[in-house]
Amino acid sequence: MPAFALDAADPPPVEIVRPRAPRPLVLTCEHGGNALPAHLAGRAPAPADMARHIAWDVGAAAVARGLAARLQAALCLQRYSRLVIDCNRPRHAPDLAPAVSDGTPVPFNATLSEPDLDARWTAIHAPFHAAVAGLLDARPGGALVAVHSFTPRLRGGPPRPMMAGLLVRQDPTLAEALQRALAASAPDAAVVLNQPYAIEDASDYTIPVHAERRGLPHVLIEIRNDLIATPAGVARWTALLADALAPATGDHAWTSTA
Numbered sequence: 474m475p476a477f478a479l480d481a482a483d484p485p486p487v488e489i490v491r492p493r494a495p496r497p498l499v500l501t502c503e504h505g506g507n508a509l510p511a512h513l514a515g516r517a518p519a520p521a522d523m524a525r526h527i528a529w530d531v532g533a534a535a536v537a538r539g540l541a542a543r544l545q546a547a548l549c550l551q552r553y554s555r556l557v558i559d560c561n562r563p564r565h566a567p568d569l570a571p572a573v574s575d576g577t578p579v580p581f582n583a584t585l586s587e588p589d590l591d592a593r594w595t596a597i598h599a600p601f602h603a604a605v606a607g608l609l610d611a612r613p614g615g616a617l618v619a620v621h622s623f624t625p626r627l628r629g630g631p632p633r634p635m636m637a638g639l640l641v642r643q644d645p646t647l648a649e650a651l652q653r654a655l656a657a658s659a660p661d662a663a664v665v666l667n668q669p670y671a672i673e674d675a676s677d678y679t680i681p682v683h684a685e686r687r688g689l690p691h692v693l694i695e696i697r698n699d700l701i702a703t704p705a706g707v708a709r710w711t712a713l714l715a716d717a718l719a720p721a722t723g724d725h726a727w728t729s730t731a
C-alpha cells in the first residue's frame with residue numbers, strides 16, 4: 474500500500490491556464506494553492522494557519538492568473554499547499570515537507586518516512602514539473618517567469634521593507650530589464666534584485682532545473698504579500714508587471730486571444 478496517494482475525490486495537482494497561449498513565455502506558480510488531500514485534513518494546521526504564508530504564497534495565484542490573461546501566456550499552477558510538498562524545493566531539501574513552518578507545527582508532517590516523501594513527490598511535485606517542461610518544450614527559447622509572494626515579516630525576524638524582489642543567479646538580463654521598466658513606471662515601488670531570497674540549489678527547483686539548464690531568460694518574482702491582499706492590490710501589481718514583462722517577452726508578435 475502506498476505511503477501517500479491522491480484519491481479520486483482529490484483535485485489533480487496541476488492546473489494549466491492557457492496551455493495553447495502563443496507568447497514565448499511560461500509562467501509558474503509553485504506556491505499558488507493551499508489545497509490538502511482529504512486524508513491529511515484531519516491532521517492539518519488550523520484553518521487560520523492554512524490561510525497564511527506558511528501554507529501558500531498569499532495573492533500569488535491571483536497575480537499569476539492576471540499576468541497569464543494580460544500577456545496571453547501559459548501558466549502552470551500548483552493547487553496543493555507547500556506544506557504537503559514544496560514544489561520549489563529539490564527532493565532532499567530539509568523543508569520539502571516541514572514538520573514546523575515559521576513556528577507553526579504541521580501535524581501531518583510530524584513523522585514522515587522517506588517512502589512518504591517519495592510518494593508525495595511522485596503524486597504532486599513530479600507532475601507539476603513535467604507540465605512545466607512540456608510547456609517549455611512547446612516554446613523553444615521562451616522565457617520562464619515564476620510568481621511568488623513573501624510575508625512582510627517572519628516570526629522573530631526583521632521587517633522586510635522591499636515591495637518586490639527579482640531573483641536571478643545566472644543570467645540577470647530579464648530581471649534587470651524588468652527592474653528598469655518598473656523603476657520607470659512605478660518609482661515608488663521599491664523593487665530590488667535578489668531580496669528577500671536568492672536562487673540556490675538547496676532551496677530552489679524551478680529556476681535551476683528548467684531555466685538555467687535550458688539557458689532560458691528567466692526571473693523569479695517575489696511580491697510582498699500585504700500589497701496583493703486585496704483585489705485592488707492584485708490589479709495594480711498585475712498591471713505593473715504585465716506592462717514591464719511584455720516588451721521583454723515577445724510583445725510585438727503575440728496578439729491572439731488563446
Ligand SMILES: [Zn+2]
Nearest residue numbers: 504530621622
Ligand atoms: Zn513561493
